[in-house]
Amino acid sequence: MQPKEDEKKDKMKQKKKHNEMKEMYYICHSHMLLNQHEARNEASRVRIRELRQSLPYSDRNEKRGNNGLRMQINRLNQLVQIDRIAFQYNSKIEYSLHPVVVVERQHNDARMNLAIIITAARLGANVANHVAVTELLKKPDENGKEKVCGARVKDQISGKEWVIHAKSVINATGPFTDSIRKMDDQKCPVICQPSAGVHIVLPAYYSPDNMGLLDPATSDGRVIFFLPWQKMTIAGTTDRPCEVTHHPSPTEDEIQFILNEVKNYLTPEITVRRGDVMSVWSGIRPLVLNPNKGSTEALARNHVLHVSDSNLVTIAGGKWTTYRVMAKEAVDAAVETCKLNPNSECQTDGLLLEGASGWTPNMYIRLVQDYGLESEVAQHLANTYGDRAFTVAKHASLTGKRWPIIGRRLHEEYPYIEAEVRYAVHEYACTAVDVIARRLRLSFLNVQATEEALPSIISIMAEELNWSKSKQKVRRNVVQ
Ligand SMILES: Cc1cc2nc3c(=O)[nH]c(=O)nc-3n(C[C@H](O)[C@H](O)[C@H](O)COP(=O)(O)OP(=O)(O)OC[C@H]3O[C@@H](n4cnc5c(N)ncnc54)[C@H](O)[C@@H]3O)c2cc1C
16 A cells, blocks of 8 residues: 555554544533433443443442442442543554542531530630731740740730730731741741632532533633532633632633533533623642742642741641541641640541531431421531531521421522521621621622621621621621
C-alpha cells in the first residue's frame, strides 16, 4: 500500500477510535450522573446495557437509601471497570478523556464547627463569641525574654474590651493568620496566601442525589465542580488569589464563568439561566508557606505549625479532614513550649462530638413517631443536630394542622423550622446573620427565601433575646 493511503487509513482509524471514545466518555458520564442524562443515541444505550450486563455488580436494582456508601462502592467498581475499558480506547489516541471516580463524604461545615465548640464547652472550655483579639500581651520570662502571656480582646457587638491572661496562646485564625503573627512580631514574614473559592447554588434538579462531577481542565485551566449539597446543587471553582476579608464576595464575571462551564456538562436541551442562581458565595482558603523552611519555599501541601521566639503557637493551612491532627499538634506544641502540666494525653482520638452518641441513620423515624414532625423535617433535624434533634423538637410549636402535629416551617420550600431559631439562641447565636448563615444555611442556599423568612426569624430572636423594636430594625438592616 502507498504510504499516503496508509496515513489516510490510520487517520480514519483514529477518527473512528475518537468517535468511539467520545461515546465511551459519554457513557461514563451518564453513569457518573446516575443515568440522569441518558445516552444520546440508541448505540450508546445498547452499549450501556452491554456494559452493565458484563459487570460483576449491578446497580439496576439498587434503591437510594441508607446503604449509600455500599452503593457508591459498587458503583465505583463498575465505573472503574468502565474506566479501564475507556482507558484502552484512550491509550491509542492522543489525548486523555477518561474520567476517574472518587468516593467522598460531605458535611454541613457550619454545624460541624458549632458541634466542636459545644463539645469543647461541655468538656470545660470557656468560649467567647464575636470576640476579636486586638493585641497580644507579653512579659519577660526568667531569662528576660519577652513571651506572649495573653491577649487584649474586643466584643464586636457591644464594643466592650478586656484582657485575657494565658500561659499559652495558639493562633488558629485561618486566612487571618498573619494579622495575629504581626501582633507578635511586626517583622515576621507573611505566610498566608489566601485563595478564594467561589460557589453558586442551583436548583436540586441540576444534579443527582449523591454523585457529583469535578473537571480539572476547564476552558481557562481552573478546576470546576458540580455537586449535590443540602438538597440543592452547588457549582464552583477554586483557587483564585484574593485579599483577606471577613465578607468575601464573588464578582459577576466569576458567576458567569461558572454558568458557562456548567453548560458543558448538561445535555443541550437544558438551558442554565442566570435566574437559576439562588445564592452565591465565596470562601477563603488559607494556603500557607512553611515559615520553618524559609520564605522561598512553595506552598505547604498540608498544615504548618510554627512556634515564634515569644512562644506564639501558630497552626495554619490544612483541611477539615485533618482538623483533629492539627488540633493535637498545636496543643502538644503549646504544652511543650510553655511547659504546661496537663492531666492527660490528648483525648481527641475517638472523642464523640455533641449529638453523635445517640445518632443512628434511622433516628429520624422516632422524631416522626414520638413528636409528630413531618418526615423531611425530622430527617433534616436528625442529620443536622444528631441526638440533639430531640431537644430541638421539644422547642417546636403546634402547627394547628392534623399533620404534621408540630414543627412550623420558616419557609415552605425548606425543612428549617421555627424551633431551630429558638434553639440556635441557646447555642450562642447572637445576630440574625448567625442564624441564617451559620445555623440554618438558608442564606447559602437561597437568598430570596432568606429574605422571606427573615421577619419571622427576627421576631423569634427578639422574643428570646428581648430585642427592642429599634434593635430588630438594626439587625434587619445589617442582614440586608
Ligand atoms: C472554598 C473552600 C472549599 C474547601 N473545601 C474543603 C474540602 O473539600 N475539604 C476540606 O477538608 N477542607 C476544605 N476547605 C478548607 C477548610 O474549610 C479550611 O481548612 C478551614 O475553613 C480553615 O479553617 P480555619 O479554622 O483554619 O480558618 P477559618 O474557618 O477561616 O476560621 C478562622 C477564624 O478565626 C477568626 N479570627 C480571625 N481573626 C481573629 C482575631 N483577631 N481574633 C479572634 N478571632 C479571629 C475568624 O473570625 C474565624 O472564625 C475548603 C475551604 C474553602 C474556602
